[in-house]
Amino acid sequence: MIFSDKFHKNFKNPVLVIVLLIILFFTPFIFKPELLTERDNDLGRTYVPLFSFLKISVTSHNQIPLWRPDQMMGETFIGNPLSSLFYPANIIFLLLEIKIALIAYLLLHFLLAGVFTFFAAKSYKLSAHASIAAALFYAFSNKLLLHLSAGHITMIAAFSYFPLLFLSLRLGILKKNFKWIIIGSIALSATYINYPTIFYYSIIFSVVYFCFRIFTRSEKLYSSIKLIIFKYLSRFLLMFVIMLGLSTIVIVPQLEFAPLSTRPQLNLEDVAIPLWNLKRFLTSLLFPYLSFESLNHESFLYLGIVPTVLAALGFLKFSNRKKMAIIIIGILTLMFVAGLSTPLFKMAYELLPFLKYSRVTTRLWFITAFVIALTSAIAIDRLKSKVLVYLLLGLFLLEAFYIGYKKIFVVPYLDFKKESIYQFLESDNDIFRIYCTSYCFNPQLLSKYNLQILNGENPIQQQGLVRFIERAGNYSYSNFAVIFPPYPVWQNENPPIPDANLLGLANVKYIGSTYDLVNIDFELIQNFDDIKIYKNNKYKKRAFFEHSSENVTVTSYKPNEIELRFKKSSDFRNLILSENYYPGWSAYVDGQKLDVGKYMDVFRKVTVPPNSDSVVFKHQPANYAMGKTLTFGTIILLLIYSFQKFRKKGD
Structure with a gap:
């Protein structure tokens, strides 16, 4: 057993400590949500309107919105990764007032980050206080706190599942436990649905971690290296396939949107940000207080004096082979994060598939934060004095709370409130x-x-x-x-x-x-x-006939469906709808499906047959229907498997 009986007896207390400290940090925002939700950042500008739209669509229009019409002349909602449309935790936004729901959502994912890290540390048979330290070092890492100040709530949600993925790699892939393979696939799916870039770096980490484990094995096991690689690879592929099944409902629409989006037009300079020089890089990494105001959520690499020092001490406990591997991986990570300051990122940009769709080299720093948290916990575990442990954790929390609040409260509130x-x-x-x-x-x-x-x-x-x-x-x-x-x-x-x-x-x-x-x-x-x-004064109605002044009335307007009415005519007429053209939209006249074409390369156009007085536009993307079938099929298969395992265990 990974977790001893003694741990099970003491389980509630360590987790309770983590929960209480995270609630303590969020207390100002629980009592006054606008301290966080009305800032001029992504949370205030993007996510409050986004989740408000989601709530209205479901509760008022009785639709799961596949399309979002309120900005950019309409845009795909299911195809845009920003929406995290089918993430189960989004139910919070349907149950609570939006700004309260946002605080609950953030609180939940900081708790998940802490609790999952606690279990990951316990899988190394570390003591309860060392595992609590790991949980706090990750949950209150400056990486998470700085992205909180930027309002990147779906990115934080993706960060929260990384410790669970790591635990699944250890218990599912390395130890062949199918239950943990399923859990790992769920963690990967949640990561992808919330933020594909974090998923991408999580996959890269998984590959690097397997290589690390193989490299650091003892010499006598090298004779079976091919068998080990085959076992690891086959188990991970199984985890990946299950993840694909769970996520197909959003993956397929996103694959359709990707080449139509502006992402393929990103060049190396767009992706390789922030820009660094040696002084700024070292300041960000080790001495952030020298330039505190100028370092934002993407360029703030400092992880705290306490975990940094403890991680150095924990590193000394590793074997020479592990030290060598960690040094090499660490140097490569720093070179990658440094972007155009070193040749490594340009090589990665040219060789790694899909990297050019991403932005910001420092987005992978959450992995460093997690590794530092675990390594620091190893050092904590060797300390005999609990008083010293509490003192170190207290110092860390003081610094983390200071940096977190300072960066949050310096963000101005949204303007134009009249x-x-x-x-x-x-x-x-x-x-x-x-x-x-x-x-x-x-x-x-x-x-x-x-x-x-x-x-x-x-x-x-x-x-x-x-x-x-x-x-x-x-x-x-x-x-x-x-x-x-x-x-x-x-x-x-x-x-x-x-x-x-x-x-x-x-x-x-x-x-x-x-x-x-x-x-x-x-x-x-x-x-x-x-x-x-x-x-x-050149304003035209939402829908109109080409070369005609006939009136067209919008009788129903929902995210996925628009109904128009007009007078009958004995002629064919071109109806122009001032909505963004996108694949998946169909038009219906008396139940007959019509092709929707482009007008001026951006609007929708349909040829209305004679003697018709209405048109209904519906967003029914075929790829969504296919993805929905595969995702629900995967869920059903997993439920059947779980039921059978539960029944056998009962017998």
């Missing part, structure tokens, strides 16, 4: 979009008042739509961007004046701007402090 702007726009009962020439709308208030925006914020966008927004916004920008229009476009002396005709075709009725728009087609309606609201 609700009269959004109330004014909501008062127009028409279906329309708005556009902002600069970053002048509060995403949470747009979501609250159910306002749709042509531009928006998303790290993974559709290529054709980005090009259209550039033309409509009358600007050109060749570098990678997350927010549209990008900051450099309008933060200059001659910001662009948008194209009224293209905005009109995109159903943009109102334009917000922090600077004057000199255009006869833009009518100034009202000033709201720093924001000027203009009406676009």
Whole structure:
């Protein structure tokens, strides 16, 4: 048994310590969620609107949203990894108010990170206090805390499953325990659904870990090396296949979206960030207080003085073979993280598949944080004085809490909170979009008042739509961007004046701007402090007939379904829907399926047959149906296997 009987008797107390300390850290946010949820970071700008949309779709429209229409003129929701659509923990957002749910979600995953790390440490037969130390060193590592300050909640969720994956590798792959192979596949699936980049680095770690275990075996076992490799590889492939089955429901739509997105256009400079010089790199790694304010969540490598020193002491306890392997892996990791400062990352970029779809070299630092946590626990386990152990943990927690709170509270709150702007726009009962020439709308208030925006914020966008927004916004920008229009476009002396005709075709009725728009087609309606609201006189309805002024009425509008009505005609007519064209959308007239084509390379067009008075657009991607079948089939097979094992155990 990995866990001794004594451990089982004392199980509740160590876990309770971890739970209480994590709750202690989150206490300010539990009592006042807006301290965390209304910051100008990814949590405030992206995830609050995203999960609000998810909740409304399920509770009000009775749909699992495969499509998100509220920004970027509509975008795939299931195909975008940012959505983490089928992650089971998302049920929290359906049960609780969104901002409370976000705190509960974050608290849950910090707890999972700590508890899973505790069990991983116990698998090395470390003492309870050493295992608690490992759990705290990882859960409160600066890697997790800094990404908390950035609002990367799905990334944190992915980080939380890595210790469980590691434990599964040890118990399932190395010791041939099928139960742990299944658990490992679930951990991999949860990692992938939440953040594919973290999944990618977890797979690379798994391969490196197997090589490490083989290299550090004793000499007498080298005669069976081929058999060992075969056993490890076959078990890991089984884990990977089960993971694919569990995740196919999102993998297939994401594979469809990937070549259509802007990710294939990323170049080496876009991926190899942050940029370093030797002084900045060493400061980030060892002396962050010398440049504390300038180091952000991606460039902050420091893991704390206590775990760093303890890890060095724990390292000394390893065999020479293990020391050599760890030094080599450590040097390669640092060279990779250093990006363009060394030749290694460029080689990896050219050789490793899918790396060019990722961004930010330091995203893999969570692995270092976990390894440091375990190695530090080995040193803690050798300490005889519990008082010294408590002192070291206390010092670590003081530093971790200081860094975590400092980085969170320095993030400004979201701007443009004057609700009269959004109330004014909501008062127009028409279906329309708005556009902002600069970053002048509060995403949470747009979501609250159910306002749709042509531009928006998303790290993974559709290529054709980005090009259209550039033309409509009358600007050109060749570098990678997350927010549209990008900051450099309008933060200059001659910001662009948008194209009224293209905005009109995109159903943009109102334009917000922090600077004057000199255009006869833009009518100034009202000033709201720093924001000027203009009406676009070239505005067109959401749906219209080509070369015709006939009226088209939107009678039902849901994420996956749009219903239009109009007068009958004896002629064929081209109906234009001002919604982003994307595979998987079909049109139906009296139950007859029609092909949906492109109009101006970005809108949807369908030819309506004579004597028809309605069209229903439905998003029914075939790849989703296939993925759903495979995922539910895998779940059913695993349930059958588990039931049979339980029944045999009962017999």
